[in-house]
Amino acid sequence: MSCEQFREAMSPYIDGLLEDNEKLLFEEHLKSCPNCNEEFEQFKEIMKEIHSLPEIELPDHYHEELLLKLYQKKEERKHQRKVFYQNWKVLSTLAAGLILLIFVIENLGNMGMDAKQELATEQAAPGAGTAGVYDMAVEEESASNPMIFSTERATANEVTRDGVESLAQENTQTFMKVEKSSITERKIIYESFMSIEVDVFDDTISKIKAITDQSGGYVENSSSYIYYSEPERDIYLKQGSIKIRIPVEQYGAIQEQISKLGHLIHQQETSTNVTEQYIETESRIRMLEVEQERLLEIMKKAEKVEDLIKLEQRLNEIRTDIEIYKSKIKNWDQLVSFSTFTIEIKEVKEVEYIKSTDPNFKTKIQSSFIKSLNDVREGFERIVVVLAYGVIPCTLFIIALGIGFLIGKPVLKKILIKIRNWREK
Amino acid sequence: MESMDEIRLVSSAKKGNIAAFEQLIKAHETKIYNIAYRMFHNEEDAKDISQEIFIKVFENIEKFKGNSSFSTWLYRIATNTCIDELRRRKGKETYSIDEEIETNEGSMKREYSDIKPGPEEVAINKEVRHQIQNAMNHLSEEHKTALILRDLQGFEYGEISKILDCSLGTVKSRISRARRQLIELLIKQEPFEYKHRLKDRKEGSK
Structure with missing residues (x-):
C-alpha cells in the first residue's frame, strides 16, 4: 500500500468500512511507515476533536416560537383556500346564471305576449345575443382570452337576473336559493334606505313595528315630528324615521312589505362584504390565543420577578387585543345576521287635499284647458277608431247594396212600368 | 421510527x-x-x-x-x-x-481574552473548536454537509446516502475528502500553533 493509498484509506478505516484484506494492508503500512503513522495519529486526534464538538442547546422558547409560526402558516393557508373556495363559488354562481338564462329564453318562446313579458323579452334578448357572442368566442379562440370570457359571462348573468326577476317564478326561486346560500357563507352587511309617503303616519309606524316583531327583528330607534300644522282645522302632519333590524333571511320579504305601505319615493340599498376582514380578524384572535397560552406556560416556569413583570405586560396587551378583535367580530355578526332598514315616513295625503281647496287660478285654467284638449283629442281618436273599425263592414254593405241594386234594377223597372200602366188604366 | x-x-x-x-x-x-x-x-x-x-x-x-x-x-x-x-x-x-472572523488573529485573540480566567485546557479546547469550525466553513457545501452528518450528528453511511439521495460510494468519498481537506486546512491555517498544541497535548496525555 502506498502512502497516498494509505491516506485515502484512513477515513474508511476509522469508520470500520474496510474489508479484512484492506484492513491488514492498512495496518501493515501503519507499522512500517513512520510518516504515515504520525499523520494517522494527527488524523485521529483531529477526528476526536471534531467528535467532541458539543451539541448546542436550543435557544429559549425555540419550540414555542416555532409553534406560533406554524399556526400562522396554517391560518395563511386556510385563508388562501377560502379565497379559492370563494372564487369557485362565484364561478359556479355564474355558471348557474348561464343555465338559467338559457332556460328563461326557452320559456319565453312558449309564453303569451303581454306588456310585462314584452319587457322581459327585451331584457333577455341582449342576453341571448351576448351568449351567442360568447359561444362564438369559445369556438374561435377556445377560451384563450379568459378576461372577455368572464365579463361576458357576468353580463349574461346580470341580464338573467333582470329577466328572471320580472317573470318566471320558479326561476326566481332557484336564483334566490343560490344567492341565499352565499349569504350564509359570506359575511355581507345589507342596508336599505327607503322613503315613503303615507296617509296616516301613526298607522304606518305601528304596521312597521308589527312587521318587525313578526320577522323576529327589532326597532333600533324611531323619531317623529310635526312638520305642518293647521290648528284651526285640527290638522297636524307628521314626518319621521324609523330604523329597524331584520334577520337577514327575511330581507327581501320585508322590503317588499314596507314598500307597499305607502308611496315609495326613494330607495337605496348597500351591501358591504366584510368576509375578508372577518376571516383575518378571526385568525388574529386565534394567533393571540395561542400566544397567550404559551406565555402562561412560560410564566409557570419563570422565576425572576423581572421576567414575570414583562410576561404580565405582554399578556395584558394580548388580552386587550383579543377583546378588541372579539368585539369587532361580535359587531360584524350582528350586522351580518340582521340587515338594517332605515325608513323615512312622511304623512302627505291631507296636504294634497288642502292645497287643492285653494288652487292656483292659472293652473286650474291650464289644467282644464289641457283636459278639454285631451277630451277633444280623445273624441277624435275614438271617431277615427270607430271609423277604422267600420271601414270593412261599410264597404261590404255598399258592395252588397250595389249588387242588389244592379240585380234589382230590371225587376224594379218592370214593376214601375206595371204600376204606371195600371194607373193609366 | x-x-x-x-x-x-x-x-x-x-x-x-x-x-x-x-x-x-x-x-x-x-x-x-x-x-x-x-x-x-x-x-x-x-x-x-x-x-x-x-x-x-x-x-x-x-x-x-x-x-x-x-x-x-x-x-x-x-x-x-x-x-x-x-x-x-x-x-x-x-x-x-x-x-467569528476567519483566520484573523487579532480579532480572535480579543475574543479569547474573555475566556482567559478559566482553566487553560478549556481555553485551548475552545480555540481548537473555533479553528475546526472555521476550517469547516471553507469546505464546499457538499463536503460540509457530509461531514456534519457523519462526524457531528453520527449518522450511518447508509442513512446519509438516503438523506443526500446519492450512492454509498459517493457518500464514502465525500466524507473521506471532507475530513482530509479539513485536516489540511487546519494545519495550513495555524501551522505552528496547532502542531505544537497537539504535541503538547499528546505528551501530556502519555
Missing part, C-alpha cells in the same frame, strides 16, 4: 393537525438546529433557518409519500435548505457582530 405511530401522525399532520406535526418533529428539533448551527456557525441564523426548515416541511408534508422514513425526508429538506441558503449567501456574505 417507521412505526404505525409515524404513519398516523403523518396523515394527521397532512390534514393540518399541528399537534401531530409537533410530535413528529420534536425529537429532531435539536439535531436540525445543530446542523444549521454548524452550517452557518451563528445562533441567529441557526434558529431562523432551522425554523424555516420545519415550516417548509409542514407546508410540503402533503408531498411526503412515505417512500422513506419521515426523519430521512426531514433531514433531506434540512440539508437541501441549508445548502441552498449557503449558496445564495456566497458572494454577498454578511457578518454579524458576534460572528
